[in-house]
Amino acid sequence: MPSPVRCRMIRTRLIDALRAALAESGVEPLPATIEIGRPARAEHGDWSSNVALVCAKAASRRPRDLAQDLVERITARPPAHVRRVEVAGPGFVNFHLDHGWLHDVLRQVIAEGVAGYARHDFGAGTAVNVEFVSANPTGPLHVGGGRWAAYGDTLCNILARCGYAPHREYYLNDRGRQMDAFAESLIARREGVEPPDDGYHGDYIGEWAAEMPGDADAGEWGYARARRDVAESLARLGVRFDTWSSERELVRSGAVDAALATLRDRDAAYDADGAVWLRSADGGDDKDRVLVRSDGEPTYLLPDIAYHADKLARGSHLLIDVWGADHHGYVERLTAGFCALGNRREQLEIVLGQLVTVMRGATEAKISKRAGNLVLLDDLVDLVGADAARMTFLLQSLASRQTIDLDVVAAQSMENPVFYVQYAHARVCSLAATAAERGIERPPLAEVPLGALDQARELAVLRTLHALGDVVGEAARERAPHKLTTWVRELAGAFHGFYHDCPVLRSDVAPPLRAARLWLTEATRIGLVIALELLGVSAPERMDTLTPDDAEEAVE
């Protein structure tokens, strides 16, 4: 049985009141959705709606007049917690509430807990395959790969919390010229000569060649070595894949031939100039693209089309590919091939992320494994740790270019926002530990007078906690995990402010207020843990005190 707190959220109540008022005042048709938001400025109330602005034209009313009408009707029968409703600005309807609605939020957070709060079911069990990283298995993972790893893994966490069934997948391009060049480079280094110009020139090639047994098949040995290396680097960042798919295996199993046959059957492929072409121009691409080269070898495109069909065949209903922006020219041709197989365009979503620029001081480090001068994901994790590394990647929207200057990251590692958030969690735990030491117990929530929570700092924490459900939903729908990062920093900030101004366990705090604040602290813990778990960042119970010496060392 749903709790009364849960089933009637404030937003729903206010929207219902607005809808009723609109109907009474004769607005027709009623808008499909009524928007209500939390204004940035306190004098605009706790909640605000622009319905009067939106409906004015259709209703042939002046926005402020319509708003005034709504206000009067709502004032006649105000929903719970509503103290005052007023017209403001060009025709906003602003609701001023008592603090009770925020105390309801606290009760809801506690009732639903880490497992249940800010959870959605709009994913409706949809199996979604998220493919990310998928770097060629020809070397270790560079720093840029970490961005896709942190993004993809966190997106999956968020999707899962919204009722999707995500599947984490890594695609191995384990055949073709890149693999050949990789093998040739290993052999060259083993024999003490320079790899070919179009081969791989990173330092790791020499190191790996030295490890390689003399009788090993360089291609196979190197492939296994690279896979292991990449998997270990990802594991250090807390990322594990459900499936590592192999291009080679797709060829071997006949899936690639089958895809080609289907494309031919559907007249989406044709022969010309000795090659086989995809009618990608029909699917929105600039021109048709080669599927099978005139030497009989498939290009990258054909196995990739087969691969996407395979992902669907394995049970996924939605495919999300996370690609670097340098591949954007490839989007149309893959989409064309995907649709040419008879799939719906909506089933394939390609998220493009701007590339990471890696700097070492003033000089840019190249990201190409072929060029050498490589900065590895491991290097970053060594430098700042997994939590800070992950947080760094999740700080920004994928659409922004990200510059990681290793010198700056190292020098400022103690200022990484991750510590600000983790410290908030450690403080929560510290309060609980101190309370336990002193034998102070939290009375059952139902017996605690939450009305005692009326300080701006306390209410700010509750307002932030209220937003988590919306943030998780938005992060999932917009494929934007960084929104959660932004939110958790806000919650940590609100809590630090509360902690600073509102003593909890101090002897001069009356027991009822102390109890209310302890519950507020517990609700904060729940919010922090939910967000940190989704972000894949640890929530330590205590953090070692930093001394100036530690800070010095960290810079070294």
Next chain:
RNA sequence: GCGCUCGUAGCUCAAUUUGGACAGAGCGUCUGACUACGGAUCAGAAGGUUGGGGGUUCGAGUCCCUCCGAGCGCGCCA
């Protein structure tokens, strides 16, 4: 040249997809705050014609056009 993406405070970014009220944080700078719970904290100040211009709208950082600047892409490579 064509296409895609981006341009917000000194720096790094959020808000842009779904138009909403006076554009928010952090870092850096300056000034302050604990002998009670952890100062990895808190408060205040300074800092913006949201790259320029035009348009749509009651309302534009957000939508449209144009110009400027940056990155990337335009292979029978992956």
